[in-house]
Amino acid sequence: MLLLGACRQEPSITCAPDAPDAYTIRHPQWADSASIYEVNIRQYTPEGTFRAFEAHLPRLQKMGVGILWLMPVQPIGQLNRKGTLGSQYSIRDYRAVNPEFGSLDDLRHLIRTAHQLGMHVILDWVANHTSWDSQLLQQHPEWLTRNAQGQPVPPVADWQDVIDLDYSKPELRQYMQQTMVFWLREAGFDGFRCDVAGLVPMDFWNQTRPVLEKVKPVFMLAEWDELHDPPFLKKGEFNPNTGMLEQAFDATYALRMRYLLDSISRRQQPLTALDAYREVERARYPASAYLMYFTTSHDINSWDGTEYERLGKDALPQAVLTALLPGIPMVYSGQEAALKKRLRFFDKDTIPWNDYPLQDFYTTLLQLKKRHPALRNGDPCSEFTRMAPTASPDTYAFVRRKGPAGVLTAVNLGQQPHELLLSGLGPGVYREVFTGKVLSLGSGSRLLLTPHSYQVYEQLPNPDNSWF
Numbered sequence: 001m002l003l004l005g006a007c008r009q010e011p012s013i014t015c016a017p018d019a020p021d022a023y024t025i026r027h028p029q030w031a032d033s034a035s036i037y038e039v040n041i042r043q044y045t046p047e048g049t050f051r052a053f054e055a056h057l058p059r060l061q062k063m064g065v066g067i068l069w070l071m072p073v074q075p076i077g078q079l080n081r082k083g084t085l086g087s088q089y090s091i092r093d094y095r096a097v098n099p100e101f102g103s104l105d106d107l108r109h110l111i112r113t114a115h116q117l118g119m120h121v122i123l124d125w126v127a128n129h130t131s132w133d134s135q136l137l138q139q140h141p142e143w144l145t146r147n148a149q150g151q152p153v154p155p156v157a158d159w160q161d162v163i164d165l166d167y168s169k170p171e172l173r174q175y176m177q178q179t180m181v182f183w184l185r186e187a188g189f190d191g192f193r194c195d196v197a198g199l200v201p202m203d204f205w206n207q208t209r210p211v212l213e214k215v216k217p218v219f220m221l222a223e224w225d226e227l228h229d230p231p232f233l234k235k236g237e238f239n240p241n242t243g244m245l246e247q248a249f250d251a252t253y254a255l256r257m258r259y260l261l262d263s264i265s266r267r268q269q270p271l272t273a274l275d276a277y278r279e280v281e282r283a284r285y286p287a288s289a290y291l292m293y294f295t296t297s298h299d300i301n302s303w304d305g306t307e308y309e310r311l312g313k314d315a316l317p318q319a320v321l322t323a324l325l326p327g328i329p330m331v332y333s334g335q336e337a338a339l340k341k342r343l344r345f346f347d348k349d350t351i352p353w354n355d356y357p358l359q360d361f362y363t364t365l366l367q368l369k370k371r372h373p374a375l376r377n378g379d380p381c382s383e384f385t386r387m388a389p390t391a392s393p394d395t396y397a398f399v400r401r402k403g404p405a406g407v408l409t410a411v412n413l414g415q416q417p418h419e420l421l422l423s424g425l426g427p428g429v430y431r432e433v434f435t436g437k438v439l440s441l442g443s444g445s446r447l448l449l450t451p452h453s454y455q456v457y458e459q460l461p462n463p464d465n466s467w468f
Helices: 050-054 057-063 104-116 135-139 170-186 202-213 255-265 273-284 298-304 312-324 359-371
Strands: 002-004 036-039 067-070 120-125 129-131 162-164 191-194 219-222 251-253 290-293 328-332 383-386 395-402 405-412 418-421 428-432 438-441 446-449 453-459
Touching: 050 104, 057 104, 057 359, 104 120, 120 219, 170 202, 202 219, 255 273, 255 290, 255 312, 290 312, 312 328, 312 359, 312 405, 312 453, 328 359, 359 453, 395 418, 405 418, 405 446, 446 453
Parallel strands: 036 067, 036 328, 067 120, 120 191, 191 219, 219 251, 251 290, 290 328
Antiparallel strands: 002 383, 129 162, 383 395, 395 405, 405 453, 418 446, 428 438, 428 453
């Protein structure tokens, strides 16, 4: 049995965070049990507006969503636009709202409603680049990165609809900080998801976090992974030692894990490679750090394929893994609809909701994540125990425990049924969260896992010992 990231507890001793001194991040209290939900306003409804999306907030609150991440809400560039509507990441005016989505008042109303429902909202922030007809180019042409001929250049060769911003300019840094503060104050956002954060100098982010914290406690998510060299960078450009999670960001993407899980479902790597990945992650980061686990996103869905193209019958077992392994989980718009098409990125392409066939599935996962003490984000005192691998290389099982409260998760990614022998599991009464089935389990118990399946058991409290 492999024990990873565990924090030994004694009844009379308070378990202290294990973060080195370099890690000064203090996560907002409301993030400790939160899951993230990425919102694609353009494709969410036929109207594609803030008001139309707002009608979904009660459903998402019941599903267990804690943090809503809105893709960029600003006006989109016209010059060198891709497709009919353009990329939401080609921003023409940083302090305005895209009229296709509605007004600033509509956005404020959406965020107030989310707050009333106990959710928080972060804005997708595109600091690295701007559109070719951006107000910044017109008003401050000196803020653009230029080639030897003095022409603005894209940050990456394929990103021809945007141009790079030059962070050697102190005035640009000040403008970006002030504009982020603007959205916190004027719209009510609670933080930011920062697009290609590693292409912006790290000292900018480190200097910006304290400025934002003066307004309110914020949640900062970086689209970056220090464990994954992105393919759009040239050889030697990737810096794996940015310190993203030390002073500036609450969470980064777990891209290396995402592509590992893809390769496991394609039978290119064994399922045990997940153990090796977790060892690397835990050796690199303290348990208090957040890495975001997910099976799809706006980029992956549009460019790499749907979950069902990439993962096939493993789509739901992998969703269980990414929700219940020690990370902060993310769900993308349409996953609860079992979305089986790639959404067009630059054109209108409304999600077919089909009466939300996976609404109950995600509600079960996210509500368990939200309420269970053993599943808190970044809790160094929560134990993770990997069940010893059995004769089958296709099964993966683990227990997460906080004091007397425990959750057992088991998946089978294989094409054959497998019987899982439980070892090192404390005896108790457990309820399977998807079916409600109640069993007495402990070391030596056996679970039958059908092909491409999952089972999640929540230990029930003793009559005199409740933790909820």
